[in-house]
Amino acid sequence: xxxxxxxxxxxxxxxxxxxxxxxxxxxxxxxxxxxxxxxxxxxxxxxxxxxxxxxxxxxxxxxxxxxxxxxxxxxxxxxxxxxxxxxxxxxxxxxxxxxxxxxxxxxxxxxxxxxxxxxxxxxxxxxxxxxxxxxxxxxxxxxxxxxxxxxxxxxxxxxxxxxxxxxxxxxxxxxxxxxxxxxxxxxxxxxxxxxxxxxxxxxxxxxxxxxxxxxxxxxxxxxxxxxxxxxxxxxxxxxxxxxxxxxxxxxxxxxxxxxxxxxxxxxxx
Ligand code: CO
Numbered sequence: 001x002x003x004x005x006x007x008x009x010x011x012x013x014x015x016x017x018x019x020x021x022x023x024x025x026x027x028x029x030x031x032x033x034x035x036x037x038x039x040x041x042x043x044x045x046x047x048x049x050x051x052x053x054x055x056x057x058x059x060x061x062x063x064x065x066x067x068x069x070x071x072x073x074x075x076x077x078x079x080x081x082x083x084x085x086x087x088x089x090x091x092x093x094x095x096x097x098x099x100x101x102x103x104x105x106x107x108x109x110x111x112x113x114x115x116x117x118x119x120x121x122x123x124x125x126x127x128x129x130x131x132x133x134x135x136x137x138x139x140x141x142x143x144x145x146x147x148x149x150x151x152x153x154x155x156x157x158x159x160x161x162x163x164x165x166x167x168x169x170x171x172x173x174x175x176x177x178x179x180x181x182x183x184x185x186x187x188x189x190x191x192x193x194x195x196x197x198x199x200x201x202x203x204x205x206x207x208x209x210x211x212x213x214x215x216x217x218x219x220x221x222x223x224x225x226x227x228x229x230x231x232x233x234x235x236x237x238x239x240x241x242x243x244x245x246x247x248x249x250x251x252x253x254x255x256x257x258x259x260x261x262x263x264x265x266x267x268x269x
Contacts (some may be wrong), residue, residue, distance in 0.1 A: 004078050004079050004110075005040070005075075005076055005077045005078050005079070006036075006038055006039045006040065006077065006078070006079040006080070006081075007039055007040040007041075007042055007072050007077045007079075007080050007081075008032060008033065008036045008039035008040070008041060008042065008080075008081045008082075008083065008256065009042045009043070009044055009065070009068050009069065009072070009080060009081070009082045009083070010028070010029045010032050010033075010041070010042070010043055010044075010083050010084075010085060010256075011043075011044045011045070011046060011065050011068075011082060011083070011084045011085065011086075011096050012025050012028070012029075012043075012045060012046070012084070012085035012086070012207060013045065013046050013047050013050070013085075013086065013092060013207065013208075014045030014046065014047045014050035014051065014054075014062065015050060015208045015210045016050050016053045016054055016057070016210070016211075017208070017209075017210050017211075017214075020208035020209055020210050020241055021208070023208075023240070023241070023243065023244050024207055024208040024209070024240075024241035024242070024243025024244055025085070025207065025208060025243055027243055027244065027249065028085055028207070028243040028249050028252055029041070029043060029085075031249045031250070031252070031253050032083055032252060032253055032256045035253045035256060035257060036081070036256065036257075036260065039081065040077070042063075042068055042071075042072065043062060043063070043068070044062065044063045044064055044065045044067070044068040045062045045063075045064070046064070046065060046086075046092045046095060046096065048064065050062075051063075051064065065082070065095065065096050065099045066099045066102075069082075069099055069100075069103055069108065069112075072109070073103070073108045073109065077109060078109055078110040078111070079109060079110055079111045079112075080103070080109050080111070080112045080113075081112075081113050081114075081115065081256060081259050081260050082096060082099075082100055082112065082113070082114045082115065082259075083114075083115035083252065083255060083256040083259065084096050084114075084115065084116075084117050085117075085118075085207050085243070085252060086117040086118070086207075087117060087118045087119060087149070087150070087159075087205070087206065087207065087242075088117055088118070088119050088152070088154075088156045088157070088159040088160075089116070089117050089119075089120055089156045089159075090117075090152045090154040090156045090157070091152065091154050093117045093156075096114065097114055100112055100113075100114045113259045113260065113262065113264060114259060114264065115252075115255040115256045115258065115259035115264060116255050116258075116259075116264060118242075118248070118251060118252070119159045119162075119163065120255075124251070125162060125163060125166045126166060127251055128163065128166075128248070128251065129163070129166045129167060129170050129172070130247065131245055131247035131248045131250075131251060132147075132167075132172075132174070132245075132248075133170070133172070134245060134246075134247050135203065135238065135240070135245055136172065136174065136201075137201065139172075139173050139174075139201075142196065142197055142198045142199060143173065143197065143198070143199045143200075143201070144173045144174065144175065144192060144195070144197040144199075144200050144201075145172070145173065145174040145175070145200070145201045145202075145203060146174070146175050146176075146177060146188055146192070146200055146201070146202050146203070146224070147174065147175070147176040147177070147203050147204070147205035148177060148178075148179060148202065148203070148204050148205055148206070148212060148213065148216070148217045148224065149176050149177065149178045149179070149205040149206070150178060150179055150180060150205075150206055150212065151178025151179055151180035151181040151182070152180060152181065153180075153181060157178075157181055157182070160176050160178060160182075160183060161183065163176055164176050164183065173195075173197070175188045175191060175192070176188075176205055177224075179212050179216055185224055185227075189227070189228070189231070192228075192233070193231070197233070198232075198233060198234060199233065199234040199235075199236070200228055200233045200234070200235050200236070201235075201236040201237070201238055202217050202218060202224055202225060202228075202235060202236070202237050202238065203237075203238040203240070204217060204238075204239075204240070204241055204242070205242065206241060206242065207241050207242050207243045208241035208243060209239045209240055209241040209244075210241070213239060213241070214239070217237070218237045218239065225237060
């Protein structure tokens with residue numbers, strides 16, 4: 001009789017900031033590992049740039065998803081669950097999905113399953129909005145929250161518009177703007193001006209408060225903070241990645257459990 005050797009691989013974009021690594025990525029990984037105690041915990045990052053930077057600067061070695069899966073195969077693992085910490089089903093999620101499909105095709109494991117990114121199913125949006133509400137200070141009239149999303153030229157960029165609609169339907173004075181592409185910061189700024197907002201709180205809608213949050217959102221004169229202040233808004237900053245939000249982490253945990261139970265739409269056997 002062969003004994004199952006099980007592993008859970010948690011995949012994120014990665015970060016080169018040690019504080020963000022600890023507070024956002026490691027805490028999300030830990031919650032998933034704790035929910036699957038029979039599974040050997042493993043990590044992979046999808047950003048080659050960050051993997052190289054960590055190796056060169058700090059001597060910290062992190063696998064890519066393909067490398068991590070090859071390692072698990074070499075070590076004789078039989079059941080693998082892969083849970084991405086990505087926000088939308090964009091290019092990076094599909095890269096992870098392709099690595100999983102390759103393992104299925106080559107029968108690298110007895111079973112391999114893939115969890116969903118944060119915004120995937122219909123119900124995810126209302127759950128994410130509820131989770132975001134936890135971190136919103138009650139905003140009175142004249143106050144708004146602006147989330148900084150990443151954005152992409154992948155079709156899944158539409159997820160951000162759907163999230164905006166859910167924020168609106170929840171009656172929250174909150175907007176999402178992306179660093180790359182639409183909805184643009186400029187468009188959201190116009191909405192802020194038109195709605196008579198005086199005070200804005202900026203928050204990353206990304207797993208970690210990394211480069212984009214520290215520089216593009218809350219950096220110098222050219223950052224969103226700088227621009228809004230110049231235009232007369234009072235600006236507060238919430239320098240915490242989504243991985244620091246326990247309710248968001250709980251959604252990822254549920255997705256990993258769903259994947260193990262084979263309830264995830266799409267790939268997995
Ligand atoms: Co970027």
